[in-house]
Amino acid sequence: MKPIKYADRITGIEKSELRQLFDKAPPDSINLGLGEIQFPTPKIITERAIDIIRQRNIRYTPNAGLPELQKAITNYYNIKLNKNVCVTTGAEEAIFVSLFSFINSGDEVLIANPTYIAYKTIIKMLGGVVVEFDLDSKSNFKLDRNDFTNRITSKTKVLLINNPSNPTGKCFSENEMDFMVSKCNENDILIIVDEIYRELYTDKKPITFLDKTGKIIVISGLSKSHCMSGWRVGWTVSNDPDLIKPIIISHQYICTCAPYISQEVAITALSSEGMKVQNKIRLELESNKKFVLKQFEQLLPSLPILNNTSSPYLFININIDEIMLVNELIKNGLIVMPGRIFGSNGKHWIRLNYATDKKKLAKGIHIIKKIL
Numbered sequence: 089m090k091p092i093k094y095a096d097r098i099t100g101i102e103k104s105e106l107r108q109l110f111d112k113a114p115p116d117s118i119n120l121g122l123g124e125i126q127f128p129t130p131k132i133i134t135e136r137a138i139d140i141i142r143q144r145n146i147r148y149t150p151n152a153g154l155p156e157l158q159k160a161i162t163n164y165y166n167i168k169l170n171k172n173v174c175v176t177t178g179a180e181e182a183i184f185v186s187l188f189s190f191i192n193s194g195d196e197v198l199i200a201n202p203t204y205i206a207y208k209t210i211i212k213m214l215g216g217v218v219v220e221f222d223l224d225s226k227s228n229f230k231l232d233r234n235d236f237t238n239r240i241t242s243k244t245k246v247l248l249i250n251n252p253s254n255p256t257g258k259c260f261s262e263n264e265m266d267f268m269v270s271k272c273n274e275n276d277i278l279i280i281v282d283e284i285y286r287e288l289y290t291d292k293k294p295i296t297f298l299d300k301t302g303k304i305i306v307i308s309g310l311s312k313s314h315c316m317s318g319w320r321v322g323w324t325v326s327n328d329p330d331l332i333k334p335i336i337i338s339h340q341y342i343c344t345c346a347p348y349i350s351q352e353v354a355i356t357a358l359s360s361e362g363m364k365v366q367n368k369i370r371l372e373l374e375s376n377k378k379f380v381l382k383q384f385e386q387l388l389p390s391l392p393i394l395n396n397t398s399s400p401y402l403f404i405n406i407n408i409d410e411i412m413l414v415n416e417l418i419k420n421g422l423i424v425m426p427g428r429i430f431g432s433n434g435k436h437w438i439r440l441n442y443a444t445d446k447k448k449l450a451k452g453i454h455i456i457k458k459i460l
C-alpha cells in the first residue's frame with residue numbers, strides 16, 4: 089500500500105525549530121530556553137481543583153465557557169459581559185481559532201519581526217500570507233512606522249501582535265499602539281493582540297489594547313501569569329460581541345469547551361485572592377531578573393542586554409552567529425533560544441528565560457561565560 093498523503097495544509101510544516109533544538113540537548117541540561125514559568129502551580133489553584141474533582145460533577149460547559157468565568161474575565165478588563173468572551177484551551181487555541189474564524193486563503197496577516205514563532209505557522213496552516221513589519225534591532229526594537237505603513241495592502245486582513253513581546257520582553261509605547269490602531273482603523277484591518285505576558289510586568293502594568301477603539305480582539309490566559317501552562321485555560325475577549333461570535337462557533341467544533349476543572353480553577357485564579365498569589369509570582373520573577381542582570385554585570389559586563397519591562401525573558405545581543413553559539417551551549421548542557429527563530433531581526437541575539445530557580449540560573453550564566 090502507498091503511504092497516505094498528509095493534507096496539503098500540514099505538508100512541509102515540521103516540528104518547530106525550538107523543539108528540534110531541545111531534542112539535541114543532553115537529558116540533564118539546564119533549560120533556560122522554554123517559554124514556560126518553571127514554578128509550581130499555586131496551592132490555591134491545586135486545592136480548588138481537588139475540591140472540584142471530589143464533587144465528581146465534571147461535565148461539558150457552555151461552548152463560550154462557564155458564565156462565572158466569563159464574568160471574571162470581563163471584570164478583569166473592566167468591561168461589561170455581553171457575549172464578548174470565549175474561553176479557550178490555552179492562548180494557543182485562542183490564536184488558532186481567531187485566525188481560523190477570520191482569514192481566508194490569500195488574506196495577508198501582518199506580524200512583527202521578531203515575534204512569537206507559532207504565529208507564522210498557524211497563518212500558513214490556514215492558507216494566509218505572512219507579512220512581516222520591522223521592529224528595529226538597532227533602535228531597541230522600536231516599531232518602524234514607515235515599514236509598518238508600507239506593508240499594508242488591499243489584502244491585509246489582520247494585524248497579529250503580542251504585547252508584551254515574546255521574545256524581547258518589551259511593550260509597544262502608547263504612541264506606537266495608537267499609531268498601529270489608527271492605521272488599522274483607516275484600512276479596515278482586524279487587530280488581534282496576544283497579551284499573555286501582561287501580568288508579568290517589571291515596571292508598570294501595560295495598558296490593554298481593549299482600552300483602544302477599533303476592531304480589536306484580545307487574547308490571554310493563565311499559563312504564564314499563574315504558572316498554569318498544563319491546565320490549558322485561555323480566552324479571547326472583545327468590546328464587540330460580533331467579533332467573538334464566529335470564534336465561539338469554530339471553538340465549538342474544535343473542542344466543545346475548555347476543560348471544566350481548569351475553568352473552575354480559573355475563576356479562583358482571577359479572584360482577588362488568586363491575583364494576590366499572582367502578584368507574588370510576578371515579584372519572584374522580578375527578583376530573578378535582578379539576580380541574572382547582576383550575574384551578567386559581574387561575569388560579562390560588556391554584553392548588551394535589551395532593557396525590557398516584562399518577565400520572563402532577557403534578550404541578549406551577542407554579535408556573533410547565535411545558532412553556532414546556541415549549539416555550543418547545548419553541547420555544554422545549557423539550552424537558550426537563538427533569536428533568529430523569532431524572525432530575521434533576532435539574528436545575533438539569544439533569548440534566555442529566567443523563570444526557574446536561581447541556582448540553575450547562576451550555573452547557566454557560568455556556562456555562557458565559559459563559551460563566550
Ligand SMILES: Cc1ncc(COP(=O)(O)O)c(C=O)c1O
Pocket residue numbers: 123124177178179180181204250254282284308309310311317321322
Ligand atoms: C506569545 C505567546 N502566546 C501564546 C502562548 C501559548 O500560551 P498557552 O499556554 O496559553 O497556550 C505562548 C507560549 O509560550 C506565548 O509565548
